[in-house]
Every structure is written in C-alpha cells, then in structure tokens.
Amino acid sequence: MHLTTASDALPTRIGTEILNLLLPHHRTTDPAPVPAPAEAFPHQLRRIADFVHEGAPVVLTLPAFPCKSPNPAKVLGHLPDQGERLSLTFLNTLCTEIERIYPPGARVIICSDGHVFGDLIHVPDHHIDAYADDLRIQIAQLGLDRLSVFDLRDILGDLPHDTKRAHVHDRHAPTLDALRAEARTDDQTLALYRGITRFLVEDTADWTGTRSALQRACRQRAYGVIQRSRAWGDLIAEHHPHAVRLSIHPQPVGAPKFGIRLLDAPDAWTTPWHSAALHRADGTWTLVPRATAARLGRLVQRDGRPSHFEHN
Incomplete structure (x- = not known):
C-alpha cells in the first residue's frame, strides 16, 4: 500500500498521531511541567512519516535487554522474569495501538547488547546467551509477534565473544580521549557517564577493596x-538505517533518540534487568531492587523459577 498525496500532509498527520501514542511514555531529562508536543520531535516525526509515505510498518530499534545485573541484591537471577515480560508486553501493545490508527502497524527490534560489553560489566557470556535465548522464548510464548531480537550473533555469527567485542570496538568505538573531552563539555554525556558509573558500583557484589x-x-x-554502546549504536544504524531509534536512557526533547519508559519505577534509570518487579496492592506494577521487594512482599514463582513479588 503506497500512500500518494499531493503533499506530505497525510504522512505527517498520521506520523503525528503515531508519535502522540509514544509521547506519554517519553523518558526525558527535561523537567518541563507540560509534555512537549509531537512537533518538538522532528527526527522521529520525519522517520515515522517516511514509513507512512511508503505504507510500510514503522520500525523502531531499541538497544536494551542486555542481561541481568550480577548483583543478587538487585535481581532474582540471570534469566528474564516478570519485569521483562511486562516490558515486552508493553512494547508489543504499543505496536498494536499504532496498528489501530495505521493498519500497517509497527514493530520493535530489541537490540540486545549484553555481549557488546559483558566483559566490562562482569557478566559471564554464558549468562548473556541464556538471557537472550530466554528472551526469544518469552516473546514466542506470549505471542508478542510485533517484537524481534537482534544481537551480535546476527552480525558476527558464532565467532568467540572476545573476538566479536574487539571487532565492534576497533571499528566503531570513539576514542577514550574524545569521549572524556565530550563528557567535560556535554551535560548529557556527563549524566550518562555518572549514571553508568553508579550502576557499575551498585552491580559489584563481591568487592574486597576500598570504596x-x-x-x-x-x-x-x-x-x-559508553564506547561500546556508541559502537553498537553505529552497527544498529548500519543494519536498520531507516528505523526510529528508541533508548531506555532519558533523552532531551528533540534529541535523535527517543527515550522510552518501559515500566513504572522510582528512578528514571531503573530497568527490569537491574531490579525485580513488585505487584502493588492496587494492582499496578513497579520496579525496585530485589532486596527492597523482598521486604515489601512475598516471592512468586512461575514455571519453577522466581518471577516477581506480591505486595503484602
């Protein structure tokens, strides 16, 4: 179905309606009390309108779902659990909502990046493989047919993990000097650097040295x-050049990446792979560290393994 009009008015109008479905879930660094309108996101609007003009499904890429934190005080284990299931279901539902106003619909490509920096976050490669494989199983079992998973195996096959990381880093990563200089002058880069540093500190469960x-x-x-994440972003752009780029990190209004919140959490940086899902008494869900969830509720098993906590 190719949409032809005398101008770009129709693709832009439909693109705006699609973007309006994403806006309530925007994860931003901006403290503005009034949500920004669709027109404040020209990068996303232009890319969505291009898909609409072609009558094609809107493709969104999301670097996310790498692996579970190695800190047992934060997570239930190394495999996906209810936090991931709820987040995946949310993304698939977003695609079905888009389909209601734009019949070709949308699909989200989850670009699982655990192997890209597994050595730096101290997570074993076999845990990352198990997490990514189970992610695909969960998507199939839940019937989330608007989602797919893309990882280094889709680019570099069965090469050793260290070889893949070296390939990605050497060909695509910015230099350390350039990144440090950027962190000194760019507030967003500095915030990302501080956020990742905090996660790495929190994820270290067996440190014997000084703080x-x-x-x-x-x-x-x-x-x-950050170097490897940038490199992964370049690879994603090479393989999915026309996609709308989502991010699980907060992004400013109008940035090339659109920050998206997967689930309610007290911290804008919290993700399902750094936390456990807590089912509140009012029926809503939130993400909190496993140790916190254990104080507030009881553990629920699903298919013979830990799933989430039910609030007392």
Whole structure:
C-alpha cells in the first residue's frame, strides 16, 4: 500500500498521531511541567512519516535487554522474569495501538547488547546467551509477534565473544580521549557517564577493596561501556538505517533518540534487568531492587523459577 498525496500532509498527520501514542511514555531529562508536543520531535516525526509515505510498518530499534545485573541484591537471577515480560508486553501493545490508527502497524527490534560489553560489566557470556535465548522464548510464548531480537550473533555469527567485542570496538568505538573531552563539555554525556558509573558500583557484589578504589575502577569501566554502546549504536544504524531509534536512557526533547519508559519505577534509570518487579496492592506494577521487594512482599514463582513479588 503506497500512500500518494499531493503533499506530505497525510504522512505527517498520521506520523503525528503515531508519535502522540509514544509521547506519554517519553523518558526525558527535561523537567518541563507540560509534555512537549509531537512537533518538538522532528527526527522521529520525519522517520515515522517516511514509513507512512511508503505504507510500510514503522520500525523502531531499541538497544536494551542486555542481561541481568550480577548483583543478587538487585535481581532474582540471570534469566528474564516478570519485569521483562511486562516490558515486552508493553512494547508489543504499543505496536498494536499504532496498528489501530495505521493498519500497517509497527514493530520493535530489541537490540540486545549484553555481549557488546559483558566483559566490562562482569557478566559471564554464558549468562548473556541464556538471557537472550530466554528472551526469544518469552516473546514466542506470549505471542508478542510485533517484537524481534537482534544481537551480535546476527552480525558476527558464532565467532568467540572476545573476538566479536574487539571487532565492534576497533571499528566503531570513539576514542577514550574524545569521549572524556565530550563528557567535560556535554551535560548529557556527563549524566550518562555518572549514571553508568553508579550502576557499575551498585552491580559489584563481591568487592574486597576500598570504596574509593571501587569508584575509580567503575569510572574507568563506565567510559568503556559508553564506547561500546556508541559502537553498537553505529552497527544498529548500519543494519536498520531507516528505523526510529528508541533508548531506555532519558533523552532531551528533540534529541535523535527517543527515550522510552518501559515500566513504572522510582528512578528514571531503573530497568527490569537491574531490579525485580513488585505487584502493588492496587494492582499496578513497579520496579525496585530485589532486596527492597523482598521486604515489601512475598516471592512468586512461575514455571519453577522466581518471577516477581506480591505486595503484602
């Protein structure tokens, strides 16, 4: 179905309606009391309108769902659980909502990036494989047919993980000096660097040295994580050049990436892979550290493994 009009008015109008479905879930760094209108997101509007003009499904890429945190005080284990299931269902539902106003619909490609920086976040590669494989199983079992998973195996096959990481880093990562210079002048880069440093500190469960030594080590590793994340972003853009780029990190209004909140959480940086799902007494869900959830509720098993907590 190719939409032809005398101008771009129809694709832009439908694109605006589609973007309006995403806006309530925008995860932003901006403290504005009034949500920004669709017109404030020209990058996303233009890309969505291009899909609409072609009568094609809107493709969104989301680098996310890498692996579980290695800290057992934060998560229930190394496999996806209710937090992931709720987040995946949310993304698929978003696609079906788009389909109601635009019949070709939308699909989300989850670009699972655990192997890209697994060595830096100290998660074993076999745990990352198990997480990504189970993610695909969950998507199939839940019938989430608007979602797919894309990872390094789709690009570099069965090469050793260290070889894949070196390939990605050497060909696509910015230099450390350039990244440090950027963090000194760009507030968004500095916020990302600090956020990742904090996660790396929190995810370290077995450190025997001093707190200051841990902070130093995590600051260095944080730059490496950002380098690899940038490299992964370039690879995603190469393989999905026309897609609308989503991000699980907060993004400013009008940025090329659209920050999206997967589930309610007290912190804008919290994700299902750094936390456990807590089912509140009022029926809503939130994400909190496993240790916090355990104080507030009882553990629920699903298919023989830990799933989430039910509020007492």
